[in-house]
Amino acid sequence: MRPVFQHVFALTIKELLALLRDAASRAVLIGPPIIQLLVFGYAATFDLKHVPFIVYNQDQGRLSRDFIARFAGSPSFGLLRIVHNQNELEQAIDDKSAMMAMDIGPNFTSDLERGKTTHVQLILDGRDSNTAGLASGYAQSIVTTFNEAQIASHGGAPPSTVFLDRAWFNPNLDSRWFIVPGICGILTLLVSMLTTGLSVAREREMGTFDQLLVTPLRPTEILLGKALPGFIVGIAEGSFIVLVSIFWFHVPFTGSFVGLYIGFLCFLLATVGIGLMISSLAVTQQQGLLGVFLFMVPAIVLSGFATPIANMPLVVQYIALLDPLRYFLIILRGSFLEGAEASLFWPQYWPLAVIGVVSMIVAGRLFRQRMY
Amino acid sequence: MDAVVVRNLSKSFGNGALRRDALKNISLQIPARSMTALIGPDGAGKTTLLRLLAGILTPVADEVRVLGHPLPKEALALQSKIGYMPQRFGLYEDLTVEENLTLFADLHNIPSRMREGRFAELLTMTALGSFRKRQAGQLSGGMKQKLGLACTLIHPPQLLLLDEASVGVDPISRRELWSIIYQQVANQNVTVLLSTAYMDEAERCDHVIMLHEGEILAQGNPGQLATPLQGHAFVLENVLTTPRNLQAQIAQLPGVVDTVIQGDGLRIVMQQPVPLELPKNLTAYGIPKPVPARLEDAFVSLLFSRTVRHPILLPPQRDTTGDHAAVVVVKDLFRYFGTFAAVKDVSFSVRKGEIFGLLGANGAGKSTTFRMLCGLLPSSSGTLRVAGVDLRTASDAARAHIGYVSQKFSLYGALSVLQNLSFFAAAYGLDNQRKKDRMAWALEEMELKSYTAMNAGELPLGYKQRLALACALMHEPSILFLDEPTSGVDPLARREFWARVNALAEGGTTCLVTTHFMEEAEYCDHLVLMSLGEILAQGTPEEIKDKVRSKDHPRPSMEDAFISLIEEHEQTSRRAS
Numbered sequence: 001m002r003p004v005f006q007h008v009f010a011l012t013i014k015e016l017l018a019l020l021r022d023a024a025s026r027a028v029l030i031g032p033p034i035i036q037l038l039v040f041g042y043a044a045t046f047d048l049k050h051v052p053f054i055v056y057n058q059d060q061g062r063l064s065r066d067f068i069a070r071f072a073g074s075p076s077f078g079l080l081r082i083v084h085n086q087n088e089l090e091q092a093i094d095d096k097s098a099m100m101a102m103d104i105g106p107n108f109t110s111d112l113e114r115g116k117t118t119h120v121q122l123i124l125d126g127r128d129s130n131t132a133g134l135a136s137g138y139a140q141s142i143v144t145t146f147n148e149a150q151i152a153s154h155g156g157a158p159p160s161t162v163f164l165d166r167a168w169f170n171p172n173l174d175s176r177w178f179i180v181p182g183i184c185g186i187l188t189l190l191v192s193m194l195t196t197g198l199s200v201a202r203e204r205e206m207g208t209f210d211q212l213l214v215t216p217l218r219p220t221e222i223l224l225g226k227a228l229p230g231f232i233v234g235i236a237e238g239s240f241i242v243l244v245s246i247f248w249f250h251v252p253f254t255g256s257f258v259g260l261y262i263g264f265l266c267f268l269l270a271t272v273g274i275g276l277m278i279s280s281l282a283v284t285q286q287q288g289l290l291g292v293f294l295f296m297v298p299a300i301v302l303s304g305f306a307t308p309i310a311n312m313p314l315v316v317q318y319i320a321l322l323d324p325l326r327y328f329l330i331i332l333r334g335s336f337l338e339g340a341e342a343s344l345f346w347p348q349y350w351p352l353a354v355i356g357v358v359s360m361i362v363a364g365r366l367f368r369q370r371m372y
Numbered sequence: 373m374d375a376v377v378v379r380n381l382s383k384s385f386g387n388g389a390l391r392r393d394a395l396k397n398i399s400l401q402i403p404a405r406s407m408t409a410l411i412g413p414d415g416a417g418k419t420t421l422l423r424l425l426a427g428i429l430t431p432v433a434d435e436v437r438v439l440g441h442p443l444p445k446e447a448l449a450l451q452s453k454i455g456y457m458p459q460r461f462g463l464y465e466d467l468t469v470e471e472n473l474t475l476f477a478d479l480h481n482i483p484s485r486m487r488e489g490r491f492a493e494l495l496t497m498t499a500l501g502s503f504r505k506r507q508a509g510q511l512s513g514g515m516k517q518k519l520g521l522a523c524t525l526i527h528p529p530q531l532l533l534l535d536e537a538s539v540g541v542d543p544i545s546r547r548e549l550w551s552i553i554y555q556q557v558a559n560q561n562v563t564v565l566l567s568t569a570y571m572d573e574a575e576r577c578d579h580v581i582m583l584h585e586g587e588i589l590a591q592g593n594p595g596q597l598a599t600p601l602q603g604h605a606f607v608l609e610n611v612l613t614t615p616r617n618l619q620a621q622i623a624q625l626p627g628v629v630d631t632v633i634q635g636d637g638l639r640i641v642m643q644q645p646v647p648l649e650l651p652k653n654l655t656a657y658g659i660p661k662p663v664p665a666r667l668e669d670a671f672v673s674l675l676f677s678r679t680v681r682h683p684i685l686l687p688p689q690r691d692t693t694g695d696h697a698a699v700v701v702v703k704d705l706f707r708y709f710g711t712f713a714a715v716k717d718v719s720f721s722v723r724k725g726e727i728f729g730l731l732g733a734n735g736a737g738k739s740t741t742f743r744m745l746c747g748l749l750p751s752s753s754g755t756l757r758v759a760g761v762d763l764r765t766a767s768d769a770a771r772a773h774i775g776y777v778s779q780k781f782s783l784y785g786a787l788s789v790l791q792n793l794s795f796f797a798a799a800y801g802l803d804n805q806r807k808k809d810r811m812a813w814a815l816e817e818m819e820l821k822s823y824t825a826m827n828a829g830e831l832p833l834g835y836k837q838r839l840a841l842a843c844a845l846m847h848e849p850s851i852l853f854l855d856e857p858t859s860g861v862d863p864l865a866r867r868e869f870w871a872r873v874n875a876l877a878e879g880g881t882t883c884l885v886t887t888h889f890m891e892e893a894e895y896c897d898h899l900v901l902m903s904l905g906e907i908l909a910q911g912t913p914e915e916i917k918d919k920v921r922s923k924d925h926p927r928p929s930m931e932d933a934f935i936s937l938i939e940e941h942e943q944t945s946r947r948a949s
Contacts, residue, residue, distance in 0.1 A: 003801055010798030014784065014791070021827070022786035207782030211843075214746050214776040215799040216768045 007217055011225020012232070015199065019229065028194060033187045033237060040183045041249050046175040050078040051135050053100040056089045057082060061109020067120070070146055071102070076138045089123070099125050100135050112150065169337040180251050181332040182305045184241045185325055188264070189271050189299065192234035193292045196275030199226050200367070201288040219368050223276065227360070230272035231265075238264055245336070255335030259342035263331035266349050269356030270324035276363035299325050327352050375531055375563040376402035376425060381433035383420055394420040396586040402565060402579070407557055409574035410567040411671060412583035413679075413862040414832040418567040419459065421583070422533045425565065426456040439530055452480075455529035459536050461520030465509030469500055469519055472508050473526060480527035494522040497552050512735035514545025521552060532556060534566035538573065539860040542733040542888050543931050544938060550576070569862050571668035582671060589674050598665045603645035604629075605669050606660035609637040616727075616874050616895060618657065620686050623871070625651070630672040630867070633894040635927065636914060641669045643676075668863060675864055684871040687879035699724050699851060699882050700745065705754035707740055707905075714740045716905040718754075722884060722898070724850075727877045729896035730886040733938060737905040738886040739779065742855050745884070746776050759851060772800060775844035775852045779859065781836045785829025789820055789839055792828050793846065800847035814842035834865035841872065852876065854885045858892065870895050890931040903938045 019025050055068050072079035080098050083089050092098040103121035111118035122139055124132040170177045203209035212222055242260070245251045274295060282288035302309070302316065303325035309317055320326055327348040334340035383395040395417045402408050410418045423429045425438050427447030436443040441450040463472055473494070477487050495501040498518040503511065508519060517537055524532070534553070538546045550573070556562040566577075574580050575594045582589040582597070590597055608622075615633045622640060623631045628648065630641040640648055640660055648660050700722035707715040715737040722728040730738045743749040744756060747763030756762050759773045783792050793814050797807040815821045818838040823831060828839060837857060844852065854873070858866045870892065873883050877897075885896065893899055893913055900910045909916050913930060920933045928936075 006798060007801070010795055014787065014795045017791055018784055018786045021788075025786075206785065207778050207780045208784060210743075210746075210748055210778055211776065211782045211796075212799070213748055214771055214774060215796070216771045216801060217799050218768050 004221060007221045008224045008228065011217070011222065012228040015225060015229040016232065019195065019233070029191060029233065029237070033191060033241070036187060036190075037183055037241060037244060041176065041180055041244075044179050046134070046178075048076045048131065048134050048138060051076060051099045051131070051138075052080045052097065053077050053102065054080050054083050054089060054092050054098045055102045055104065056084070056086065057102075057104045058106040059104050059108035060106075061113075063109040063112050064104050067104070067108070067146060068102070070142050071139070074138070074142060076135075093123060093125055096125065099128070099131060100139070113154075115154070176249060177251050177337060178333070180245045180249050181336045182303075182329055184238060184245060185267070185303070185328045185332050186300055186305065187241055188234050188238040188267065188328075189325055190296065191237045192230045192268055192271045193275040193278075193296065195233045196226060196230040196272050197278045197282070197292040198285050198288040199229075200276070200279040201282040201285045204283060205285060220364065223360075223364055223367055226276060226279070227272050230275060231268050234268045234271070235261075235264055251336055253336050254339035256341050257335075259340060259345055260331065260335040262342055262349060263328060263335070263345060263352075266352035266356065267324055267328040267331075270352050270359060273356050273359030273363055274324075277359050277366060280363055280366040299323050302326065303329050305329060321351070322355065324352055324355050373404050374401045375404040375406075375439055376400070376565065377435060377437040378425075379433060379435040381421075381424065381431055381436055383417075383424060383429060383431060393586050395424075398583075398586070398588050400581060400588065400591065402563065404563050405557065405561050406579055407553075407564045407577040408566070408579040408581060409577040410565065410581050410583060411569075411571070411574050411862075412589075413675065413864055414834045415585070416583040417586040418583055419535055422456070422535050422565065422567060423458075425531075426454060426533050427451055428456075452527070453529060454531045454533060455524040455527070456533040457520055457524045457535060457537055459539065461517070461523070463508040463516060463520055463523070466507060468505050468507055469495075469511070470504045472519060472523060476523040476526045482527060490526060494525060497555065498522050499548065512545075512733075514541045514548075514734040517541050518545065518549060518552070521549060525552075525556065528560055529562060532562050532564045532566075534564065536567055536569060536860060538568065538570065540734075540856065540888065542736075543890055543934055544733050546570075546888075547935070569860060571666075571671060571863060575667045580667065582674065584675060584678060589678075590670070594667045597670045598667050601641070601665035601669045601673060603662065603665070604642045604673070605663050605665045606640045606642065606647055607634070607637045607663045608640060608657055608660045610658070616897075617686075617878065618654070620684075620871065620874055620878070621654065622648070622650075629676045630669065632867070632891070634891070635894065635917070635929065639663070641665075641673060643673070671863060672867075679864070684868065684875050686875050690878075690880055696723055698722065699759055700728075700884065701755065701757040702741070702745070703755040705741070705744065705756065706752045707737075707744060707749070708752045713905050715744070715751075718900075718902070718905075718907055720900050720907070720910060722882055724882055725877055725880045726897045727873060727883045727885065727895060729893050729899045730884065730902065731890070731893055731899060731934060732886075732902035735904075736902040738902055739855055740905075741902075742853055742884070742886060746774060746853055747771065772847055773850050775847070775849035777837075777840045777844045777852070777854045777857050779855045781833075781840035783828040783836065783840055783843065786827060788825050788827055789831070790824045792839060792843060796843040797846045802847060810846050810848075814846065818842045834861055837861055837865065837869065841869070845876075849881070851882045852884070854883060856886050856888065858887060858889060866892070890929065890934055893930045893934075901934065901937060903941045906941075908937050908941050 019029065053071065057064055057068065068079070071077045077100070080092070083092065089101050089103065093101055101123040103123065105119060108118050108120070122136065124136055126132050200209065203212065246253050275292070278291035278295065279288055282291055302320040302323045305325070309320050309326060312320065331345050331348050334344065378398065378400050380397050380399055381395055382393065382397050384391055384393045386392055410421065412418055420429065424431045424436065427438070427443055427450050430444045438450055439453050443450065464475065467475065470491070473491050482490065495504065498521070500515060500519060500522070503515065508516065511519065521537060538549055541549065553564060557564055568574055578593060579591065580594050580597055581591040615638060619631050619633055619638055622628060622638065625648065627643045628640060629643050632639050642648060647662065650657065698721040702721070703719045705715055705718040706713065718741060730741065732738050740749065744751045745758055745763070750764055759770070761770045763770060763774070784795070787795065793811050794807070797810060802810060815824065818841065820835065820838060820842065823835055828836065831839065841857070858869055861869065866889070873885070874895065877883050887893065896913060898911070899913055899916055901908045901916060909919055917928050917930065917933045920928050920936045925932065
């Protein structure tokens with residue numbers, strides 16, 4: 001009987017020791033993930049808060065003041081100042097001191113009191129299209145409630161169809177709930193790829209790879225010995241981030257841990273496989289690092305972490321099918337927000353497993369080819 | 373005037389329990405326009421001293437004055453006047469030879485009108501003119517060192533500090549390096565301070581400073597240093613048959629400080645100026661003749677009294693009847709990289725228990741041949757047999773027969789000594805009891821006990837070499853490959869290493885060695901001399917030297933033989949092409 005288990009165990013221990021005893025690589029494994037978690041968790045948000053706006057109010061009536069107060073009182077907007085002419089308004093948008101400007105005509109109150117429709121011009125800074133769009137939507141909903149209040153107090157024909165919207169899974173549409181589980185995926189990807197993607201190259205540079213190859217160890221054993229540390233570090237770091245998400249960022253975890261951890265294993269199979277592929281191609285650590293980032297950046301963009309995959313051009317959507325992160329994000333968000341069980345994730349598990357197995361086989365091949 | 377004045381200089385690294393004194397209260401003076409050599413075992417403080425004098429480290433001293441500049445105050449002003457070549461000179465490997473020179477010229481603000489002349493001069497001096505457009509990374513080890521020296525000299529310095537400039541460089545390139553250094557002293561009035569592991573290099577200097585554990589053991593001119601040992605040195609001539617075995621026996625005799633194999637004889641240094649009395653069983657070898665002492669004798673005997681040396685015992689006599697069987701066979705071996713033939717038609721065979729040496733200049737194809745033998749590189753054509761199999765195609769278990777120590781002592785730098793040993797024991801599939809035994813053996817025999825918890829990357833070079841050897845021997849291989857195992861290692865550690873290899877060979881392990889140290893070739897039973905991928909000569913050390921023996925040169929050294937054979941070959945192959 002060949003002591004395969006002992007061999008792989010010895011290789012894994014060696015790899016983990018090499019990672020954790022070296023201050024520099026220890027710092028890479030611990031520092032950046034925590035910094036990124038904090039940066040993303042606190043700074044990256046789609047929610048608008050205190051959008052600065054100005055008002056050019058030509059109306060002298062009561063209703064315009066009420067109208068402005070509804071905006072000023074909303075947490076989404078903050079009234080910067082009241083301006084007194086068109087020029088001042090343009091100036092404020094130009095120099096970006098205000099994101100939004102409202103121009104209220106002189107007949108606002110009188111029109112409304114007479115039951116006539118009146119117009120308010122809303123000017124947005126289109127240079128920041130994302131914020132402008134969101135601000136416009138928020139403004140629209142304030143106008144709707146204002147109108148409803150008007151109808152309630154003065155009578156008039158109520159609108160015929162009204163939306164009653166309820167956001168499931170995230171009732172307050174808190175974007176942190178959306179982003180933090182995503183970071184969990186990105187950081188697991190980063191850490192597992194860094195652990196595996198550089199490991200063979202590091203040994204090539206040190207000359208220890210030759211030393212390994214002259215031992216009776218088989219290439220498969222060496223490969224497994226390189227893969228396992230990726231799994232261990234990936235799971236450990238991923239679990240840490242899951243805990244931080246739940247207990248620090250208070251993102252509710254409504255699904256099952258079994259479902260999530262099967263996902264972790266499938267996802268790590270894929271990322272470790274790809275990491276080892278990069279590793280067996282790279283001759284130096286620098287090349288390995290470049291390879292890791294060459295893969296990481298598109299993987300994150302195509303994953304649906306920030307922008308929906310459905311909005312991408314069709315060709316890109318097909319390419320995105322190869323992105324392990326997209327599947328894992330579904331598993332993560334499902335487990336955190338949807339209360340999904342393992343049984344619901346089969347459509348995600350199998351593509352991950354396929355990507356993982358294929359990349360492992362390719363890595364094994366490359367590994368043997370590039371060995372000499 | 374003195375170029376360097378140092379009074380009561382100390383330097384330590386680390387704090388608290390980790391504090392280590394690299395230099396302890398040393399004082400020295402180096403006259404201008406002289407050549408001074410720093411010698412000493414690994415960790416003696418040579419590099420630290422050079423770095424302090426280059427103004428890179430901050431000294432703790434009553435006075436450090438270099439070229440009239442007090443340090444550390446005027447370090448910046450000093451640095452424009454000196455050339456410092458660290459152990460691993462920072463060439464930019466992706467830049468060509470010329471681009472490297474241009475870069476260093478830019479760094480030193482050499483005006484462009486002066487550059488062309490200076491470049492031409494340096495390229496002629498280093499014989500790198502025809503490699504102007506080649507990337508530095510593609511140069512051989514010797515050429516890299518010469519280019520490093522050229523870059524250091526680009527701004528003519530008044531003081532040249534060289535840290536082991538000739539480590540890993542073959543005898544021919546080494547000679548070229550030295551002729552450049554000599555020219556600097558003779559024509560440019562440069563003061564040179566260099567550290568070296570080669571005693572013959574130190575012997576060529578005006579002044580030698582011997583460092584040990586941060587203290588100056590002795591200083592003076594090489595002749596002066598050897599004086600106290602006059603009368604201690606002897607040679608036992610014509611011991612052709614079994615010089616290694618005899619050496620190992622004599623080394624154990626009381627009163628013997630040092631023994632080295634030298635040509636067909638044995639050089640012996642005694643503790644007292646009395647000739648060695650050979651024990652009865654050895655009287656047949658004759659009577660040792662007195663010879664003049666040399667610097668190396670002084671070095672070894674000064675350290676002899678200061679270090680505890682653990683005797684390396686020979687294994688008990690074994691049955692050697694089966695030893696004529698060839699365990700390594702190489703026949704018609706070729707290896708091409710693209711169109712470049714790195715190894716051309718190489719054939720040799722190695723018998724069991726032999727020490728087999730592969731000699732050659734940098735880039736001669738020694739390491740390539742080794743890598744093919746170990747199964748790390750496929751051959752282009754030819755036959756390779758190690759213990760009866762080709763390791764490229766044989767089963768994984770066949771690799772358990774060999775041990776391999778690579779050029780750079782490849783170890784896991786972030787793992788401790790114990791963890792390295794334990795890993796390699798597992799990699800060779802040792803079971804628990806055997807693993808325990810072998811680890812105990814390694815710590816005991818290689819004297820690594822006091823370093824068990826230290827990271828392999830932080831070990832002194834001599835200990836790295838021991839650990840690498842221990843790792844390669846964990847599974848008691850029958851064939852051991854040693855690729856430049858003594859490169860950069862000090863003379864004492866080298867002696868110890870060879871005593872170990874000798875004991876291994878006596879115990880029946882076949883050892884294949886590549887080396888740049890020609891005196892080490894004398895330890896081999898059989899030698900192959902390679903140049904430009906081909907075998908120039910093979911045979912016993914004596915047979916190789918016979919090839920260049922002549923009336924004017926009745927007793928050539930191995931280095932003489934090496935240089936003249938290789939130069940002859942390179943000329944004919946150049947004429948042919």
